[in-house]
Amino acid sequence: MISTGNDIVALSAINAARTNQHKFYSKILTESETPLYNELSLAGIPFEDFVWLLWSIKESAYKFLQRHDAGLVFTPVKFVVKELHLQPAYIIEKFDGITEEGAGFNGYPALTGIVTFGKVELHSCSLLYDKLISTVINDTDDFLNVYWGFKLVSDTAHENQSNEVRQFLIERMKCLYGEFDFRIDKNKNGCPILFKGNEETSVPVSLSHHENIIGYAFRG
Amino acid sequence: MTRTEILDELKKVIAPYTTNKEMLASINEQTDLIKDLKINSANLVDIIIDAEAKYDIEIDYDSADKMVNVGTCIDVISEKLNEKA
Numbered sequence: 001m002i003s004t005g006n007d008i009v010a011l012s013a014i015n016a017a018r019t020n021q022h023k024f025y026s027k028i029l030t031e032s033e034t035p036l037y038n039e040l041s042l043a044g045i046p047f048e049d050f051v052w053l054l055w056s057i058k059e060s061a062y063k064f065l066q067r068h069d070a071g072l073v074f075t076p077v078k079f080v081v082k083e084l085h086l087q088p089a090y091i092i093e094k095f096d097g098i099t100e101e102g103a104g105f106n107g108y109p110a111l112t113g114i115v116t117f118g119k120v121e122l123h124s125c126s127l128l129y130d131k132l133i134s135t136v137i138n139d140t141d142d143f144l145n146v147y148w149g150f151k152l153v154s155d156t157a158h159e160n161q162s163n164e165v166r167q168f169l170i171e172r173m174k175c176l177y178g179e180f181d182f183r184i185d186k187n188k189n190g191c192p193i194l195f196k197g198n199e200e201t202s203v204p205v206s207l208s209h210h211e212n213i214i215g216y217a218f219r220g
Numbered sequence: 221m222t223r224t225e226i227l228d229e230l231k232k233v234i235a236p237y238t239t240n241k242e243m244l245a246s247i248n249e250q251t252d253l254i255k256d257l258k259i260n261s262a263n264l265v266d267i268i269i270d271a272e273a274k275y276d277i278e279i280d281y282d283s284a285d286k287m288v289n290v291g292t293c294i295d296v297i298s299e300k301l302n303e304k305a
Contacts, residue, residue, distance in 0.1 A: 009262065027269070027281075028265060052262075076265075158239060
């Protein structure tokens with residue numbers, strides 16, 4: 001299935017105390033997922049970061065599937081994270097930059113996972129820094145053809161985030177494919193579609209923003 | 221509670237999670253939580269939990285699925301209040 005899905009969580013915007021309450025996280029996690037925290041806790045990852053990491057994996061997987069199933073509803077507990085792997089000697093790194101972009105995750109401290117929705121199995125790659133979580137989803141565990149980026153912005157107004165994330169993605173497209181007249185519109189189902197001039201491209205793109213962080217993903 | 225009474229209280233539940241205060245002031249049953257009120261999906265769980273506390277009800281996953289616009293939120297809250305009565 002050719003698709004893509006991403007999600008961004010700004011950790012400064014989450015309510016850690018509320019996230020740690022069972023009545024909150026039980027609306028996101030299933031019982032089978034809670035043991036996945038054991039390994040992450042040993043690496044010093046706070047429980048609230050774990051909850052939002054799984055949220056970002058689930059929401060990214062939803063976006064990946066919704067492109068081909070417009071009626072799909074996002075129910076976090078129906079997306080089940082089966083595996084979550086940390087790199088050896090993992091520690092949460094500080095993110096001191098403004099922008100990060102890549103293709104695949106070689107050289108990055110990515111957390112890899114497998115998430116299922118019914119019989120569908122998808123693969124996740126997430127970056128967890130001190131201030132953000134960025135996740136992308138693919139239908140294989142090879143992410144080399146998955147392009148991604150995230151950026152810190154100063155204006156958190158919804159319209160600005162929406163405009164900035166489009167511009168951010170278009171600049172990457174121009175770097176890769178040349179100075180074409182790219183634009184992004186949403187279709188009637190809310191899926192972002194990349195246009196080159198007036199022509200709809202077949203490149204699946206995904207956009208996300210949360211507070212002061214915007215991010216994109218697409219399949220190259 | 222009537223649908224109008226539920227709507228008035230629901231506005232208070234939603235208020236902290238939308239920056240579109242103009243739209244909030246004029247919401248109707250067709251108002252979409254994400255598309256119209258620009259509520260971040262990460263806050264939908266907050267709204268469900270706040271609604272549970274406000275009305276002393278429990279909203280299960282299947283009911284939460286339906287809460288995409290103001291009208292369906294009122295439907296779910298009304299249904300849960302009736303079950304409790």
